[in-house]
Amino acid sequence: MKLSRPVFLKQKNMINVLYALIPTTLCGIYFFGWRVLGVLATATVFGFLTEWIMQSQKNKGKVSYAVFVSSILYGLSLPPTIPLWICAVGIVVAILFGKEVFGGFGKNVFNPAVVGRAFVFVSFPVELTGKFVPVFSGFPGGFIHWSFDTLKSLPSKLSSSGLEVADALSAATPMWSRRDFGFTTDLINLITGSIGQVFSFNGESKILTAGAIGEVSALALIIGAIYLFVTKTALFRLTLATLAGALGLNVLLLYVFNIPEVPPPQFSLFSGGLLFSSIFMVTDPVSAPKVRQSQWIYGLFIGAMIVFFRYKSVFAGGVGFAILLGNTIAPSLDLWIKRFQNRKKESTGNKSKLERPVVQPGVKS
Numbered sequence: 001m002k003l004s005r006p007v008f009l010k011q012k013n014m015i016n017v018l019y020a021l022i023p024t025t026l027c028g029i030y031f032f033g034w035r036v037l038g039v040l041a042t043a044t045v046f047g048f049l050t051e052w053i054m055q056s057q058k059n060k061g062k063v064s065y066a067v068f069v070s071s072i073l074y075g076l077s078l079p080p081t082i083p084l085w086i087c088a089v090g091i092v093v094a095i096l097f098g099k100e101v102f103g104g105f106g107k108n109v110f111n112p113a114v115v116g117r118a119f120v121f122v123s124f125p126v127e128l129t130g131k132f133v134p135v136f137s138g139f140p141g142g143f144i145h146w147s148f149d150t151l152k153s154l155p156s157k158l159s160s161s162g163l164e165v166a167d168a169l170s171a172a173t174p175m176w177s178r179r180d181f182g183f184t185t186d187l188i189n190l191i192t193g194s195i196g197q198v199f200s201f202n203g204e205s206k207i208l209t210a211g212a213i214g215e216v217s218a219l220a221l222i223i224g225a226i227y228l229f230v231t232k233t234a235l236f237r238l239t240l241a242t243l244a245g246a247l248g249l250n251v252l253l254l255y256v257f258n259i260p261e262v263p264p265p266q267f268s269l270f271s272g273g274l275l276f277s278s279i280f281m282v283t284d285p286v287s288a289p290k291v292r293q294s295q296w297i298y299g300l301f302i303g304a305m306i307v308f309f310r311y312k313s314v315f316a317g318g319v320g321f322a323i324l325l326g327n328t329i330a331p332s333l334d335l336w337i338k339r340f341q342n343r344k345k346e347s348t349g350n351k352s353k354l355e356r357p358v359v360q361p362g363v364k365s
Helices: 012-020 022-032 037-058 066-076 082-098 112-123 125-129 152-162 173-181 185-191 218-232 235-254 265-270 272-281 290-312 319-355
Strands: 171-172 198-201 204-208
Touching: 012 022, 012 218, 022 066, 022 152, 037 082, 066 082, 066 112, 066 173, 066 272, 082 112, 082 125, 112 125, 112 319, 152 171, 171 173, 171 290, 173 185, 173 204, 173 265, 185 218, 185 265, 218 235, 218 265, 235 265, 235 272, 235 290, 272 290, 290 319
Parallel strands: 171 204
Antiparallel strands: 198 204
16 A cells, blocks of 8 residues: 555635634643643544545545544544543544545535544443543643543542542533432533532532533633634534524423423533534534525534433433434435425426416517
8 A cells, every 4th residue: 555645635614623623622631631632632643644545545635624623523522531542443433434435525424523423432432421530620720730540540639639529439420410410510610611519419429520622611612613603614503503403492391391301401501512513513514414494404403402312312412423313314405405495496487487478479468
């Protein structure tokens, strides 16, 4: 196998997405330590190598800037303690089976970052859901730490970060803490990302832990979103439709059907990966529909499915699978909407012809 010199497909929009991810990345390092950079670097290197190798087999194949966006998004969707070899395996699967098998950039049906995240989620559930850690607090936070390694090291490390903990702890993310233990995280902590409170359930001490790297600080995500929308890099209606679908079903289940297990809308909005996915994943221009009406339906569907999975699934999150379902129906949505529009035009045209007066030859109207 011969590798050609990498030639890059320059994409300004992809550079803008990377700029928009800077606040979230910096917050990830602040909250979790420098290991975050190790996770992102691993994802980027193996993602680039996978696309480079595949593109080298093609005539004048180019490595897209999009591969760096997919790699960073994938890395930010992982917990900070993820083993680096699992991170590498996931991004190889993401680029190879989520992108290259379809023909490369612009031809993939599914969002590659979500494909990789879903693969490692079902393949390594313990590492993806059982090793969450709280965040560092105070200044300079994680900038002087490598990481929280495991729950066994929590007592000493939490003490160094300014948190008081019991000797025996079990951990849970905000969504799991509310669903399984009835502990609701303060809204301001969800927005800022200050996740690390200790609470008690049936006499047992538990520590509130953060989930994936990129979903912790809503404030950082909103800053990135503003940049994307101001520069017209992402379509605002895709994000708006996703949030509307999620909050709409949330309100319906909680206030109309009176299902107490469903959290308040503001909690659903700022916990888990809803904001992260609606800003950076759903807005992927390749896997999203191209017709305006389809985009609204697409976003509403994904948002509603996220809330449904949170309510009904064994795990308290379902963002990735909701997006993959949306990716699956996206081409069909465009097809159906276009057919409907064409039929409407044909119907309008036929009606106009019928209403037009018929003039006989040689007869003045």
